[in-house]
Amino acid sequence: MSGTTPEPPARDPRTLIPECAGLAREAVLLAPEPGEPGMRDSSLGGGLLWPADEPWPYCAEEDHWTYGSDPGNRTPIVPGAVPMVPVLQLFARDVPGWDFPEGKDLLQLVWCALIHDGHDGLVTPRLYWRTEAEVMAGALLAEHPGVSEGEYDEDNMPQPSTLSPRVARDYPRWIDLPAKARESWEPRLRSDSGGSLWPADSHHVGTKIGGWPAWTQSADWPDCDGGHRMEHLLTVTGDIQLGDCGGVYVFHCRRCPGLPWDWRFDCY
Ligand SMILES: [Zn+2]
Ligand SMILES: [Zn+2]
Known part of the structure; x- marks a missing residue:
């Protein structure tokens, strides 16, 4: 054996928090580029x-x-x-x-x-x-x-733009987790320096369909009239200036006839 220091074990939060795996959703990132x-x-x-x-x-x-x-x-x-x-x-x-x-x-x-x-x-x-x-x-x-x-x-x-959609695995922002999960997961996710190991880089901020909302503020999920928590349909953000608006988020319910939908926006 050589005298090299062994690599520290990988600290992927998805390993530290196995429940995390269940939160992955597929998003299609739309990646707009100005065009015609x-x-x-x-x-x-x-x-x-x-x-x-x-x-x-x-x-x-x-x-x-x-x-x-x-x-x-x-x-x-x-x-x-x-x-x-x-x-x-x-x-x-x-x-x-x-x-x-x-x-x-x-x-x-x-x-x-x-x-x-x-x-x-x-x-x-x-x-x-x-x-x-x-x-x-x-x-x-x-x-x-x-x-x-x-x-x-x-x-x-929005400036007229063509899209280059690509599928990506999307995780929620930390603030989008139920408070209970945050409390019980937080100690396991604390890094040596006191920061959080939550995989912020796996949450995609940008215009997308599916996946998790790219909230810039607190999560604010709408319910449909039938009492169902709506599904995130799409986020428009990042690629377009919306005054001081952070993003526009559209939700819908596939469980109710007529695909009821609603929207939210937040500010920087
Ligand atoms: Zn108007
Ligand atoms: Zn519904």
């Missing part, structure tokens, strides 16, 4: 495949306003409904690692790019599930309506 996505591409901020006979969604909130190009200058927008903006479009063929609801293969998310006075202000997303073949069987909307130039809050407008 087409209407039949999965995209962030790109054009949506939209039936010509279906009205484009408008936000009817009162009191729209924007900072526009001057952060110090709050500019009210003429009252009235404003068209929403495309945020995310995902075709099932581009995210093979994620199960779409039965019979659906296209997900679309839009939101309002202006700021509201009521209910904490931001985005008010809407979610659509479709079947690509059904949309393609009819006429398509050539161009979605836009409000006049300069009125959008650019912070809330």
